[in-house]
Amino acid sequence: MANLTFAPGPSKVYDKLGGYFQDAFEQGILSANHRSAVFMDLYRDTERVFKEKLAVPADYRLLFTSSATENWEIITQSVVLNHSFHIYSGSFGKKWFGFAQHIQPASKAFVLDKNVELSVEDLLIEEEADLIAVTQNETSNATQVSNGIVAKLGKKFPDKMIAVDTTSSMAGVFLDFQLADIWYASVQKCFGLPAGLGLLVLSPAAIAKVNEKGEKGRYNSLSFMLENADNFQTHYTPNVLGIYLLNRVLTDMESIHVIQQRTETRMQRLETLVEKSPRLDFLVSNPATRSRTVLGVSGEEQFIKDIKKAAEANGMTLGGGYGPLKPTSFRIANFPAITDPEFEMLMDFLGSYGA
Structure with missing residues (x-):
């Protein structure tokens, strides 16, 4: 044993997962077409229970990706108009900044000491930066940025998008989703599921920003993803089993x-x-x-x-x-x-x- x-991460999965797998097999989920009514109903219900259990605003959208890492590239290419400003203290925040720099070389960063809380009052961000990227829970060095700090960022910089990495905290602690425009995670941590599914949550303001930029033509362009999500479909053949398991975990979990x-x-x-x-x-x-x-x-x-x-x-x-x-x-x-x-x-x- x-x-x-x-x-x-990857972490212990929920003990009920074996039963969920068997149910998926017996219900034909493993062979479900992602354009079928079966999948669309699954997507619709998963988004519903996701918002219900995690206290996500009703007008936010849930999108499925392959991993949290993929979201680094998606956010920069499809949301950022000029460049982003990254706040981090550890390796994964640094990697997100590196991906952003590759697409938008003008991207900037503010590196925190792991034992120093961000002083939003003293933070200076140039006007050209239109997105603030925050690593809320840094898995590499076990640090966090609190909801209160995210709230202060939004109050001081109301004209900038805020994107938050919650890879190892979403579904484990309360996150005040209304404080930021973009949130993302992977399921192999607090969701207690096998790796292979990323989650991307967008506010109406973030969706408007995607439409303003109008970036299209890539496999993972957000405009293409949102167009499919309007019909509770995905732009690619997704991890249907992962989405089904997520639905079952969310349904059974407490608030x-x-x-x-x-x-x-x-x-x-x-x-x-x-x-x-x-x-x-x-x-x-x-x-x-x-x-x-x-x-x-x-x-x-x-x-x-x-x-x-x-x-x-x-x-x-x-x-x-x-x-x-x-x-x-x-x-x-x-x-x-x-x-x-x-x-x-x-x-x-x-x-x-x-x-």
């Missing part, structure tokens, strides 16, 4: 407000354990910038190596550190698909090994 994984409470309670218990431990330390020392869905734990290189090995021996896989942080840190996914008994098993292990 495979170890229980606490890696922050995001209930999930938010559980996520926060668990994270506070993890934080208390780390605070009391003489051998464990926070990768992010500032609570205001510390992710609520991914906990980064740092320590001496040999200790990090030993605790990961001990976890494996106890039937658990801890997420490795990312990039330059790999030797001296590990990451723990605080995702909804992890059950209470599984979480308690993790707590018992960390408590005994990190004591």
Whole structure:
């Protein structure tokens, strides 16, 4: 039997997934044509329950892509008129900026220290930048940008689009969707699903911006995607199984407000354990910038190596550190698909090994 994984993506899937797979097979979903009434009904219902469970405004649109990474390119090519301004503290935010620069070389960036909360009052963004790109939850270093900061950005820069990367937080914490125009994620993290499906959420203002730019002719042009979405279809042959599984997970999950409470309670218990431990330390020392869905734990290189090995021996896989942080840190996914008994098993292990 495979170890229980606490890696922050791909992550543990929901336990009910086996039954969902069997249902999809028996219902003929695996062979459904994406122009058929079966698929259009599935798309329509998935968008409905997505908005209901995650508290998304009714007039926003849900689009399906292959991954969160694909959305980097889509946003720049189909929404940005002049160039974008990127706010990030880690590797994935930097990669998004790199993709944007490749398409729009004038794109700019503001790099945050992982322990410093963004001071919106002091932030200067040139007038030509028409989109602010925010990495809300940075998986690589376990940082976050709060809803409050996103709200301040919108208030200070009302004429600019705001796009938000929530790859490892959407469906795990409450996100105030009305604060920004574009949100995106992948399903292999807080949605508790296998990789292979990206989600892109657009406000009416973002859709108007797409129409204003009028970018067409590419495989993943947003204008083409939206044209198909109006009929609850996709512009390409999609991951129909992934969309079906997303629908089932959303239907069975509690509201995001209930999930938010559980996520926060668990994270506070993890934080208390780390605070009391003489051998464990926070990768992010500032609570205001510390992710609520991914906990980064740092320590001496040999200790990090030993605790990961001990976890494996106890039937658990801890997420490795990312990039330059790999030797001296590990990451723990605080995702909804992890059950209470599984979480308690993790707590018992960390408590005994990190004591």
